Amino acid sequence: MSLHRRLAYVPGDVELWPSLTGGEAIDLFARLRGGVDTRRRDELIERFDLDPRKKGRTYSKGNRQKVALISALARTSICSSSTNPPPVSTRSWRPCSRSV
Helix, strand or coil, X not given: CCHHHHCCCCCCCCCCCCCCEHHXXXXXXXXXXXXXXXXXXXXHHHHCCCCCCCEHHHCCHHHHHHHHHHHHXXXXXXXXXXXXXXXXXXXXXXXXXXXX
């Protein structure tokens, strides 16, 4: 597998489809990247304290970032983390980034 297929980019400002739920968006992003590890996805959803049943239009900026991070980490085996992770996710991000 090439390195490019194993890397993910998560922008600081994430836009989601307003009518999709967070869980649907996570699954869509993961399918675009080749599939999703459902056990890991569910673990990340719990770790990041995200309600995946809410519609994209109802999420705050921080929760939209969580959707993008979960999407990237549920599939990606290599993570290029920023030295400054999103502030809303810092408590959840640190233990997660150590396990990647």
